[in-house]
Amino acid sequence: MSTKNKQKHGREKGSVLLEMRDVYIDGYSDDKWHPIIKGVDVTLHRGEIMGMIGESGAGKSTLGLAAMGFARPGCKITKGSIMFDGMDLRAISETERRALHGSRIAYVAQSAAAAFNPAHQLMNQTIESALSHGIMPKAEAEEDAKKLFAALQLPDPDNIGYRYPHQVSGGQLQRAMTAMAMSSRPDLIIFDEPTTALDVTTQVEVLAAMRNIVDQFHTAAIYITHDLAVVAQMADKIKVLRYGNTVEDADTRKMLKEPKEDYTKTLWAVRSLYKEEQANEDVVLRIHDVDASYGGGIKVLEDVTIQVPRGRTVAIVGESGSGKSTTARVITGLLPPIKGEVYFNGEPLPPALKDRSKEQLQRIQMIYQMADTAMNPRHTVRDIIGRPLEFYLGLRGAALDQKIVQLLELIELDESFIDRLPGELSGGQKQRICIARALAAEPDVIICDEVTSALDQIVQEGILKLLLRLQEELNITYLFITHDIATVEAISDEIVVMFQGGVVEQGPKTKILNPPFPPYTELLLSSVPQMDPDWLDTLLADRAKKGDVMKASG
């Protein structure tokens, strides 16, 4: 990290920068205004980082934007005061607020890929606010941006700014966005889940870069996330939000050590889910020496061999682009491999979906990441679960209804759900319905593609527990695709580590998760944030010592 451009702005930690008192925010839905934030206070000092955590729907982003005096369309701040450095953001005019945005208060959005304008080069967007607020002339701003790119460890900092957003990776974009926020040296940055969309290996670098730069310029920050381990690395203090109310406020170390409220404790508890591993010699599914590519181009899978023991869970881990989901597509027949075979119960499966028999289709089912898009929004739960029952088992009428209710009970929902539409279900309930749909075919193997990634920690825990219970009762085999190591620990018997289309290693969980590690597995495992606030410092010090930090994104 370069410290050459270290500047002091007379912004030593201490005085109060942002003071939000008794803020109420309403949101408009179903033709009514509903309260989203119900009287929350925030006090932030200069140079201080506040973590804001909670489940989705807790109002984190809404509150973060309100700290800028901004409400999204369909939201309005109805009550309370938002004082930023002596100015009441609710009272000043829109022009005055606009003068603050991008110059003294900056925002870093969740998905950099969507928040960068595809039509302009990174540089123009990075320096836009510095230029439009007249903070510095163009040439100076560009030079400064290059220094920021270097400080954020972007590759080729002198030229990367002249590329378009689609020409750089997600992790690089996220760092460029931090540079964009820093370009005018704001007093306050709102980070809205800035690393949620990144792989763990990339996340470490982005976190380190963001923390360094915030530190260097004594910038205050509000860091919004649902990941406790991440917030533990970043924040001086933590605010826990639920249903638009503050649950708990405390210093990071204190809250990690002794959370007071029950709700906070449940957030902590999720990470302690663990399954004892069991071996099984009986292999139900075997992928043998498979190569695959999309449209005959470059190979996205190469020499992939995976064994899946019956009644056990095999977790496939790896970062995005490592070929996890492609492996699932090969197994289900959606993408016939260009080399190799898939064996089911010792018999080779026809490579293409259309050549497989109904019986073969029935034996392997799939659950997807986005339960939302995996269900037809116009079908009721009865249609969704009933369809495979009719198709594979030939059930009709009362027998069909009875079986649907049984399945609903199996996934811990009662029969009142049978006539609901997906839109009337919560995220966790939707995923449960998808599980029931997969179970309806009475399969041997269920492929779970990132099924908990889109869910909050508490809901995740429920889904994982359900999957474990179903496995015990029905002896189902799971092939569990995920990038989340905590989930892997919670559910798997065996682990397959994938990297760039190949299998790095496969073995029992205890063997893979304990040393000695192959280099990539070590990088992956060490990148998973821990609840220890010193984890990032220790990790960076370790890696610097070894001097062979693998560039995961570059």
Add this chain to the structure above:
Amino acid sequence: MHPVLRTVLQRLGLGLLTLLVVSIIIFSSLIFLPGDFATAILGQAATPETVAAFRKELGLDEPAFIRYFDWLRGALVGDFGTSFSGRSGGSAGAVRQVADLIEPRLYNTLFLAAMTAIIAVPLALTLGIMAALYRNSWFDRAVNAATLTTISFPEFFVAYILMLFLAVKFDVFPSLANVSDTTPFGERVYRCMLPSITLTLVIVAHMMRMTRAAIINLLASPYIEMAQLKGVSRTNVIVHHALPNAWAPIVNVIAFNLAYLVVGVVVVEVVFVYPGVGQLMVDSVTSRDIPVVQACALIFAATYILLNLFADVISIITNPRLLHPR
């Protein structure tokens, strides 16, 4: 080769292929039309021998595919053959080249189209951007209502209303747009004002509403919210952040309307007695002057294909993913 250049060449090739297919369709459909030029000219009383001789002179006795290739070969070098009309039965006195007939008319049509485009396109874009900027305001509503009103009336009605007010009641512009190849440029512009305004009123609604819709469609994007949170002014959010991503749909609608200006303005030409291609084509159809009809149809098809090609190219070069591949 740069992928954009390759795509453009590909589209150009496809366009030529389309044009070839269209030429076959034009040629064959005119063969199957009822009625015969020779009989029409010579009258019912002509003897079969006279008719046969006349047909031979026009080349109508050759097999269709030979006539097609002759025609196509000529068309490639701008020679569309000779007009059937202007001949008196049997004598080859005043033979007129189709190209000579069409050329001045085409110039007039393109002049009116270009003049209208220069007025209408910037007007529609400006109104569309302003309507998006002040969406749901009285301005937005007024612009929408006004443009929808003008597009809802038939062209001739708009033309006569304009004539009534701008030519008859207040003598601002001439009511007839009679131009010839000797008319000086300034005079030509002056005489074309009324037809040009009429056409502008007809096409502006479509382009303006697409501009507005394409921009508003993008306003929910995260990068627009990001621009707002960077303190970018409202105008710059629209012009600098939304518009560059909205060109593809807008330019397609512009191309469609420009094509209409070339091929679809016969009503306006008739009302203002403007000597354009549209009138020529209608006259030729009435007199069964097949070479002229064929030539006009081919020019119209080429116009559509070229303008759509142009729209495609603009869509491609305004898409940074295609212009700057990884």
